[in-house]
Amino acid sequence: MAPITIRSVLISESVDPRCRAVLEENGIRVTERPNMKTEELMAEIQNYDGLVVRSATKVTADIINATDNLKIIGRAGTGVDNVDVDAATKKGVIVMNTPSGNTISAAELTCIMLMNLSRNVPQATMSMKQGNWDRKKFMGSELFGKVLGIVGLGRIGKEVASRMQSFGMKTIGYDPITPPEVSASWGVEQMSLEKLWPQCDYITVHTPLMPSTVGLLSDETFALCKRGVKVVNCARGGIIDEAALLRALESGQCGGAGLDVFVEEPPKDRSLVNHPNVISCPHLGASTKEAQARCGEDIALQIVDMVKGKNLIGAVNQSHSASNVAAEGLCQVEVGVNGCSYKAIGSVRGGVPVLLELSDSVFRQPVTLNGNLLFFKASADPQLLTSVIGLLAAEGVEVESFSGPADRAGDLWYCVGMSSLIKDLNALKPVVKHAAQLSI
Numbered sequence: 113m114a115p116i117t118i119r120s121v122l123i124s125e126s127v128d129p130r131c132r133a134v135l136e137e138n139g140i141r142v143t144e145r146p147n148m149k150t151e152e153l154m155a156e157i158q159n160y161d162g163l164v165v166r167s168a169t170k171v172t173a174d175i176i177n178a179t180d181n182l183k184i185i186g187r188a189g190t191g192v193d194n195v196d197v198d199a200a201t202k203k204g205v206i207v208m209n210t211p212s213g214n215t216i217s218a219a220e221l222t223c224i225m226l227m228n229l230s231r232n233v234p235q236a237t238m239s240m241k242q243g244n245w246d247r248k249k250f251m252g253s254e255l256f257g258k259v260l261g262i263v264g265l266g267r268i269g270k271e272v273a274s275r276m277q278s279f280g281m282k283t284i285g286y287d288p289i290t291p292p293e294v295s296a297s298w299g300v301e302q303m304s305l306e307k308l309w310p311q312c313d314y315i316t317v318h319t320p321l322m323p324s325t326v327g328l329l330s331d332e333t334f335a336l337c338k339r340g341v342k343v344v345n346c347a348r349g350g351i352i353d354e355a356a357l358l359r360a361l362e363s364g365q366c367g368g369a370g371l372d373v374f375v376e377e378p379p380k381d382r383s384l385v386n387h388p389n390v391i392s393c394p395h396l397g398a399s400t401k402e403a404q405a406r407c408g409e410d411i412a413l414q415i416v417d418m419v420k421g422k423n424l425i426g427a428v429n430q431s432h433s434a435s436n437v438a439a440e441g442l443c444q445v446e447v448g449v450n451g452c453s454y455k456a457i458g459s460v461r462g463g464v465p466v467l468l469e470l471s472d473s474v475f476r477q478p479v480t481l482n483g484n485l486l487f488f489k490a491s492a493d494p495q496l497l498t499s500v501i502g503l504l505a506a507e508g509v510e511v512e513s514f515s516g517p518a519d520r521a522g523d524l525w526y527c528v529g530m531s532s533l534i535k536d537l538n539a540l541k542p543v544v545k546h547a548a549q550l551s552i
């Protein structure tokens with residue numbers, strides 16, 4: 113990868129001061145201009161090599177395409193759904209985030225929502241402030257012995273599980289990628305969503321927002337839940353369908369909701385916020401001093417590391433297309449294995465060799481070429497990784513990393529980093545079509 117020069121960065125939201133300090137200490141000029149309108153941002157961005165945002169700045173294709181200088185969009189936080197990553201990729205702009213800096217804060221807010229849903233503390237507080245002393249109206253129920261369904265068992269889902277287990281809750285969950293044996297090791301029994309819905313007293317969602325997670329809780333799925341189920345969304349607005357939630361609250365099918373996020377932020381339609389059984393926050397999951405300090409500093413350090421050619425951490429896209437291989441210093445080779453020929457496109461990022469494409473498969477994130485790597489071709493299936501992990505585990509091999517294709521249709525290449533090479537690749541035959549392994 114050609115060296116990336118970042119001379120100036122625009123910070124368009126309230127980001128911890130450590131971000132500015134670290135960038136400036138490394139010779140990067142920083143301007144902070146929060147609350148810009150889209151047109152202002154579009155004009156201002158022309159003057160910068162980098163942009164640092166949180167979730168409020170909508171970095172649309174129009175904004176990305178309006179600039180010739182932009183090289184990096186840094187997200188001081190987790191979700192990059194406010195950034196048009198595809199447009200950035202086409203334009204050669206790297207998008208990076210700091211996905212673990214606010215995990216604990218988001219998990220803690222989720223637990224606070226669950227506790228408040230069980231004991232009505234916000235409603236009781238408001239009633240007290242109005243001069244009342246109503247002990248009957250705010251009767252609650254214990255969390256002890258209740259069932260919590262966790263949909264999305266990634267960083268935050270896992271932290272929520274361990275905290276709520278300490279309250280004596282039974283934790284069950286679903287995740288298409290996290291293997292059941294892994295979540296079982298932290299006390300979460302996985303099952304299909306159809307089995308999960310009817311068992312839960314509380315449900316909390318912790319997935320990204322994407323087509324497969326929009327409306328995970330809908331009229332249909334609320335109908336499968338226990339009457340009076342309480343739900344929490346501290347992930348992204350829309351994972352719980354807002355109109356369906358309102359209907360469920362009004363019918364009593366849903367007994368209460370804790371909402372930190374909304375489809376539209378701030379929500380113009382206040383029906384949910386004003387519902388007596390809803391407690392809500394203005395997207396405060398990551399709003400703690402600790403989370404902001406971590407995310408602000410991390411994004412600045414990641415940008416500095418990239419500029420110094422040391423490391424490329426947190427990149428969620430790849431800034432190339434096969435058509436500009438030569439222009440971007442990419443390397444294209446033909447690899448022959450067992451009489452078959454495969455086209456591979458790679459590069460060097462921060463001094464580390466990475467694989468970007470293998471035959472027709474473009475990897476969602478560059479595959480770092482070191483350690484023990486297993487490449488396999490298989491058809492897209494939500495259970496694929498779980499099955500491969502299971503087969504490898506039976507051979508005494510642990511999976512350390514995973515890279516999947518950007519595309520999700522047809523037979524494509526995947527790569528997993530392994531604790532050691534597998535003795536016999538035939539063990540994978542039940543689930544993969546071709547496989548090759550190498551140690552680098």
Ligand SMILES: NC(=O)c1ccc[n+]([C@@H]2O[C@H](COP(=O)([O-])OP(=O)(O)OC[C@H]3O[C@@H](n4cnc5c(N)ncnc54)[C@H](O)[C@@H]3O)[C@@H](O)[C@H]2O)c1
Pocket residue numbers: 190191192211214215218263264265266267268269286287288289290318319320321324325346347348372373395396397398399
């Ligand atoms: N409220 C806040 O301020 C705040 C703060 C941080 C993160 N978040 C949001 O919380 C969510 C989770 O963040 P994270 O860091 O735990 O992400 P993560 O990537 O670690 O975990 C997400 C998990 O969801 C799983 N998943 C994907 N599709 C699924 C599906 N259809 N059903 C069930 N599971 C599915 C993935 O396999 C993954 O394990 C994201 O949407 C993130 O943007 C919100």
Ligand SMILES: O=C(O)[C@H](O)COP(=O)(O)O
Pocket residue numbers: 166167168188189190191192214395396397398399
């Ligand atoms: O995805 C995230 O990191 C959270 O939603 C936090 O967003 P924020 O940085 O705008 O608070």
